[in-house]
Amino acid sequence: MLTCRQGRDVVVTEQSSRSIAPAEGTLGVLLVGLGAVATTFVAGVENVRRGRAKPVGSLSKMSTIRLGKRTEGRSPLIEDFVPLASLDDLVFAAWDPIPDDAYESCKVAGVLDSQHIEPIADFLRGIKPMPAVFDQNYVKRLTGTNVKSGRTKRELAEQLRDDIREFKQERGCARLVMIWCASTEVFISPGPAHESLAAFERAMEENDPAIPPSMLYAWAAIMEGVPFANGAPNLTVDVAALQELAEQKGVAVCGKDFKTGQTMVKTVISPMLKARMLGLSGWYSTNILGNRDGEVLDDPESFKTKEESKLGVLEHILQPSMYPDLYGQIYHKVRINYYPPRGDNKEGWDNIDIFGWLGYPMQIKVNFLCRDSILAAPIVLDLALFLDLAQRAEMVGIQEWLSFYFKSPMAAPQLVPEHDLFIQQTKLKNTLRWLMGEEQITHLGVEYYEYERV
Numbered sequence: 321m322l323t324c325r326q327g328r329d330v331v332v333t334e335q336s337s338r339s340i341a342p343a344e345g346t347l348g349v350l351l352v353g354l355g356a357v358a359t360t361f362v363a364g365v366e367n368v369r370r371g372r373a374k375p376v377g378s379l380s381k382m383s384t385i386r387l388g389k390r391t392e393g394r395s396p397l398i399e400d401f402v403p404l405a406s407l408d409d410l411v412f413a414a415w416d417p418i419p420d421d422a423y424e425s426c427k428v429a430g431v432l433d434s435q436h437i438e439p440i441a442d443f444l445r446g447i448k449p450m451p452a453v454f455d456q457n458y459v460k461r462l463t464g465t466n467v468k469s470g471r472t473k474r475e476l477a478e479q480l481r482d483d484i485r486e487f488k489q490e491r492g493c494a495r496l497v498m499i500w501c502a503s504t505e506v507f508i509s510p511g512p513a514h515e516s517l518a519a520f521e522r523a524m525e526e527n528d529p530a531i532p533p534s535m536l537y538a539w540a541a542i543m544e545g546v547p548f549a550n551g552a553p554n555l556t557v558d559v560a561a562l563q564e565l566a567e568q569k570g571v572a573v574c575g576k577d578f579k580t581g582q583t584m585v586k587t588v589i590s591p592m593l594k595a596r597m598l599g600l601s602g603w604y605s606t607n608i609l610g611n612r613d614g615e616v617l618d619d620p621e622s623f624k625t626k627e628e629s630k631l632g633v634l635e636h637i638l639q640p641s642m643y644p645d646l647y648g649q650i651y652h653k654v655r656i657n658y659y660p661p662r663g664d665n666k667e668g669w670d671n672i673d674i675f676g677w678l679g680y681p682m683q684i685k686v687n688f689l690c691r692d693s694i695l696a697a698p699i700v701l702d703l704a705l706f707l708d709l710a711q712r713a714e715m716v717g718i719q720e721w722l723s724f725y726f727k728s729p730m731a732a733p734q735l736v737p738e739h740d741l742f743i744q745q746t747k748l749k750n751t752l753r754w755l756m757g758e759e760q761i762t763h764l765g766v767e768y769y770e771y772e773r774v
């Protein structure tokens with residue numbers, strides 16, 4: 321308890337670090353899907369481990385964090401501040417309906433040059449995908465032969481649990497994390513089968529179409545006490561039933577949909593417009609993309625899942641109901657066009673129609689020539705390390721502090737999600753400070769000036 325100047329009592333949380341189990345032993349990273357993102361991630365980690373490249377784009381490896389007052393000059397690297405698993409302690413496993421090992425899949429993806437593949441070919445060949453729980457009804461443009469069979473969805477999910485246990489034992493893992501890097505499934509709305517754990521487990525037994533493969537992986541992970549992150553826009557773990565299970569089993573979960581190219585830019589430009597009270601009348605975003613993800617998203621049902629995830633961002637950031645004069649009439653359109661010649665090298669165009677003082681119109685154009693998996697791979701690494709940290713700190717359920725990495729961040733049911741990239745970054749860093757018992761940074765700044773002491 322602290323008595324403030326006006327004589328009122330205010331309660332302040334005592335600063336003490338949370339107890340965090342040590343990051344000792346091997347951390348197994350279970351990847352659902354061994355396509356472009358997953359192989360760019362594992363090949364990247366191996367190149368970094370061998371000193372052949374730098375983990376550019378990864379906060380956990382490259383970012384510093386300021387501690388205390390600006391006068392103290394304390395800004396350690398995040399990895400020196402919080403106890404994270406070492407890259408040398410990571411081992412990998414994956415499931416995929418396509419039987420290619422990580423070496424073959426890396427070549428097919430066409431993201432990395434041979435200088436980052438050939439020297440580590442043996443390592444990549446050693447990662448062979450386990451048979452997947454796959455159903456073409458949920459990803460229409462894919463066929464695969466490396467697939468499990470079972471009488472019910474429950475049986476299939478139990479087979480995934482067996483895989484998890486076997487891998488853990490064979491590789492002697494102290495801990496595991498699971499990350500969905502698989503294709504985007506068709507759009508599913510939350511329904512009765514997702515409302516409670518009992519209804520969900522009944523639906524698995526009854527082969528209810530409301531339970532796609534991604535939910536079976538999430539269920540299996542949580543049942544095995546393995547934290548789960550969802551890199552695609554599928555509902556997956558963003559349903560009450562699986563959150564109930566996560567609470568029950570004491571497991572950390574987060575999602576959805578890695579925030580990489582165009583949406584990352586959108587969540588930087590739109591807060592800028594709002595901060596300066598500039599209006600927005602329209603935002604047209606289009607992309608060409610030629611990788612397998614682009615092919616899957618060419619199916620209207622998978623695209624709908626992605627579209628929902630991409631469209632929600634502006635509405636949440638700009639709050640049209642609070643600012644009807646500025647944002648009440650936005651025309652927002654998002655297009656993804658499958659165009660094979662570009663492979664993973666996506667090109668995005670944004671045309672942004674804004675207006676200023678007295679309503680005079682202006683335009684912003686963005687032409688982002690990005691590399692999808694190059695942007696996504698460091699996110700996978702950060703999520704693996706931070707989710708493992710959350711689990712060791714017994715932070716159960718939705719990890720809102722990891723919103724920074726997602727297009728459609730999960731939040732408690734009564735909360736609106738936070739989309740602004742820099743608020744998300746502050747949330748992430750303040751959570752790390754909170755975990756380690758360091759003061760929160762509010763950026764107030766009056767403490768540096770005389771008038772504060774009067």
Ligand SMILES: NC(=O)c1ccc[n+]([C@@H]2O[C@H](COP(=O)([O-])OP(=O)(O)OC[C@H]3O[C@@H](n4cnc5c(N)ncnc54)[C@H](O)[C@@H]3O)[C@@H](O)[C@H]2O)c1
Nearest residue numbers: 353355356357416452502503504552578580612613692696
């Ligand atoms: N790269 C990015 O910038 C980015 C950003 C946000 C989201 N994502 C999402 O990440 C996911 C992966 O993207 P990618 O470029 O690696 O795609 P990809 O098509 O190269 O790889 C996906 C892999 O998942 C496999 N798969 C499909 N269903 C599966 C199942 N049920 N079980 C196991 N494996 C399954 C496919 O066979 C494929 O090999 C996609 O959903 C994509 O939308 C990517």
